[in-house]
Amino acid sequence: DQQVKQNSPSLSVQEGRISILNCDYTNSMFDYFLWYKKYPAEGPTFLISISSIKDKNEDGRFTVFLNKSAKHLSLHIVPSQPGDSAVYFCAASSGNTDKLIFGTGTRLQVFP
Amino acid sequence: DAGVIQSPRHEVTEMGQEVTLRCKPISGHNSLFWYRQTMMRGLELLIYFNNNVPIDDSGMPEDRFSAKMPNASFSTLKIQPSEPRDSAVYFCASSLAPSRGPVVSYTFGSGTRLTVV
Numbered sequence: 001d002q003q004v005k006q007n008s009p010s011l012s013v014q015e016g017r018i019s020i021l022n023c024d025y026t027n028s029m030f031d032y033f034l035w036y037k038k039y040p041a042e043g044p045t046f047l048i049s050i051s052s053i054k055d056k057n058e059d060g061r062f063t064v065f066l067n068k069s070a071k072h073l074s075l076h077i078v079p080s081q082p083g084d085s086a087v088y089f090c091a092a093s094s095g096n097t098d099k100l101i102f103g104t105g106t107r108l109q110v111f112p
Numbered sequence: 113d114a115g116v117i118q119s120p121r122h123e124v125t126e127m128g129q130e131v132t133l134r135c136k137p138i139s140g141h142n143s144l145f146w147y148r149q150t151m152m153r154g155l156e157l158l159i160y161f162n163n164n165v166p167i168d169d170s171g172m173p174e175d176r177f178s179a180k181m182p183n184a185s186f187s188t189l190k191i192q193p194s195e196p197r198d199s200a201v202y203f204c205a206s207s208l209a210p211s212r213g214p215v216v217s218y219t220f221g222s223g224t225r226l227t228v229v
């Protein structure tokens with residue numbers, strides 16, 4: 001039973017345009033959300049996070065939006081760069097545990 | 113710090129053999145996690161430890177899988193006997209769990225790619 005879902009396995013975007021990666025969750029107890037980025041043959045690395053008390057968090061070219069009523073979050077990358085090509089995982093946790101539940105990942109390809 | 117260190121990087125074994133994956137977490141981190149990455153399920157949590165004690169092993173697929181953390185600097189994930197469906201990339205991650213508040217990000221190792229033939 002997948003509590004965190006990324007329904008788009010892949011996304012292709014032109015350099016300079018916006019990339020939007022989506023994530024849905026089913027557990028209403030989740031109150032903290034993170035995005036990780038993974039290059040081939042490497043482990044995932046932390047990118048950006050958001051607490052459920054916020055609906056937006058921004059860090060440079062990366063912005064995460066949270067819609068609690070829809071149980072949906074998205075990661076926006078503006079402008080997209082070829083170096084952003086990677087697999088992006090969304091993850092969620094609830095306040096009473098330090099374990100993260102990950103989604104299935106979305107492979108982003110940014111082409112020139 | 114060298115980060116989370118996993119060994120071996122690649123493992124090819126025959127069905128029925130025992131496989132042991134190893135992990136050295138970041139010094140000072142008090143939580144350790146084992147994940148498995150597959151196309152169908154993404155990053156799937158198998159087990160996690162806090163202060164060397166197993167907290168949640170509900171993700172361990174079946175009795176063929178076992179994990180230990182004998183001390184703060186070492187953990188193993190063992191599969192016995194191994195089967196072709198166990199083929200995946202296995203990641204270890206560690207974190208410094210806060211006494212209160214949400215989890216801070218994990219640091220992952222580079223993973224072990226396991227192939228069971």
